[in-house]
Amino acid sequence: MATHRVAHEPAFVLHRYDWSESSLILETFTRQYGRIALVAKGAKRPSSNFRPVLLPLQPLHVSFGGDAEIRTLKSAEWMGGHVMPTGEALLAGYYLNELLMRLLARDDPHPALFDAYAGAVEVLAGDHAGARGAAQSSALRSFELILLREIGFLPALDAQTSTLAPLEAQHPYALVPEAGLRDADESENALSGAQWLALQVALDARLSFTSTLREIAGLAAGGNAALRHQLRVLLNYHCGVATLRTRQLMRDLQAL
CATH class of the missing domain: 1.20.1440.120 (Recombination protein O, C-terminal domain)
Known part of the structure; x- marks a missing residue:
């Protein structure tokens, strides 16, 4: 069975959990798929491209794949538009x-x-x-x-x-x-x-x-x-x- 893939979906990070020494589980809110869980592999590593992007209250475009309850995050980009509330x-x-x-x-x-x-x-x-x-x-x-x-x-x-x-x-x-x-x-x-x-x-x-x-x-x-x-x-x-x-x-x- 083919793995379901989604590209460039508007999303926000609602919450994050430690999954391993290097990875995170993200609770995200997406426009077309609702609230979904994503695993961001390696997101805690200093060199990860995810580190400066996966912040709450920031508009993102995410790409992910998988058919399990927790999908795999492939990419995340900041959409811009406003800074973090304070x-x-x-x-x-x-x-x-x-x-x-x-x-x-x-x-x-x-x-x-x-x-x-x-x-x-x-x-x-x-x-x-x-x-x-x-x-x-x-x-x-x-x-x-x-x-x-x-x-x-x-x-x-x-x-x-x-x-x-x-x-x-x-x-x-x-x-x-x-x-x-x-x-x-x-x-x-x-x-x-x-x-x-x-x-x-x-x-x-x-x-x-x-x-x-x-x-x-x-x-x-x-x-x-x-x-x-x-x-x-x-x-x-x-x-x-x-x-x-x-x-x-x-x-x-x-x-x-």
Whole structure:
């Protein structure tokens, strides 16, 4: 049987493990093949061409082959375009990687999610101190929404989930695990029906990440905080944890 080979596939490195004294196992996110594992033979040797390339949050073109669960990396080239995020933006990028590692099955292609990830990483890499909080928050919320939609955990945002009743523009609704979108209690974080409807329109747009990013950036501070809280609860629920490791690390650093 012929060995399957793939050339020049857009990819990002999500995580890496030692495989031997000289080689690495890479968890990568590719556009056409989803999350796949690759062995980079000799990547730890000082003379390896892989050493300066196989970095997280960097757009790559990879070529690989094999039919086993772990394929063999043949080549990797940096696509250019932006530098490595730093500081809080770097931690935010690792948070995106943790979400993909926890929620995305291997060999499950999601081109739209790949494009959203690439867009979010580009925002983080180009984030300037003056707008850091707003830019990072909007990029993360946009990616979280698209991730939940792509893996089937986001209900339609243009109707109440259990009754399919249409949303009232000024009425508050909450997005919660298992129940989906429903009427909000007075004490709950919530968005108005008009805001949820606008987010659904943005998600349905051809360039969903850009449209959703623009929509979230236009939310008032209270609306952005409410969306962040609801998505955090939903993601933690589906990840099966109280707090993701990267979020806890960010909290710990902010407390120093």
